[in-house]
Amino acid sequence: MNFFDLVVDYKGSKDNDLGPFTENVLVRTVKNPLFHIEEEVYLTPLQQSLNEFATNLGKSIGGSKTDTLKKNQSKLVVCQNLEKLAVELCRQANGDREKLATTGFVLSKVPEKRKAPSAPTGFKVAIGEKSGELAFTVDACEVTLMYYFFCTPVPVEENDIQKWKWISSPKRKATMVGLTRGTEYECTCAYQAPDGTFVYGQKIRVIAN
CATH class of the missing domain: 1.10.8 (Helicase, Ruva Protein; domain 3)
Incomplete structure (x- = not known):
């Protein structure tokens, strides 16, 4: 994919x-x-x-x-x-x-093949500055195309992580907003390999403030 x-x-x-x-x-x-x-x-x-x-x-x-x-x-x-x-x-x-090509979106240039990243390290989740925010950080990765951060309410009802609430960032830090205060969330992150596939990190649970 x-x-x-x-x-x-x-x-x-x-x-x-x-x-x-x-x-x-x-x-x-x-x-x-x-x-x-x-x-x-x-x-x-x-x-x-x-x-x-x-x-x-x-x-x-x-x-x-x-x-x-x-x-x-x-x-x-x-x-x-x-x-x-x-x-x-x-x-x-x-x-x-x-x-x-039938979707109306712009086709991208075919990326050159590069080394796939290893599993993310240093993944952390902190309470954001405002209510309903979670702040994500992960170690930098030289070969990732993009950093992705995911979360879903606990108990987890959807096993497909790509259907969780997510946010992408060209940097190793991002803040997700619009979460429910007092709700426990299961969170994870991913590096995106040059072929577009996701390499996922560990999962962390945290309660949104």
Whole structure:
């Protein structure tokens, strides 16, 4: 499975380009016979975040600093939902770039083969600065394409870690928000190998503050 057959990071997209691009992705993935996409998990959140971004984008034009901040925050949510969908499409396509070309996403350049990373070390989870936040850290890895951090409520009901709540980062540190205060979570991390596969680390349980 190659998670980088598609470009997954669209945070650098121009504001006026992100909306039409996302609309095209939605049109081309809804009921796409080549994939089985759970609408409530991937498509509905993407559409809702796109609607909110479009509203905030309009208000930010000639608006206040608060309007611009809301626009930037909603843009980030759209990009996170695009990344989540792109990763799932790549998982299902399993390297079939012809299938992925039907999704509206941008095909990435084929990465050169590099050494796969070893299992992550130094994984730690700390209570975040704000309620509902968990702060993740892991040792740096020279050959990882991206750092991924995952968590799910205890008792664990979903064994497939890739369906847990997750966040990715180009750096070895990240903070996950929107968790439920007082809930115990099982957490893990992963380095992403050059072929797109995940190399998982140890699991840690922690109670969100």
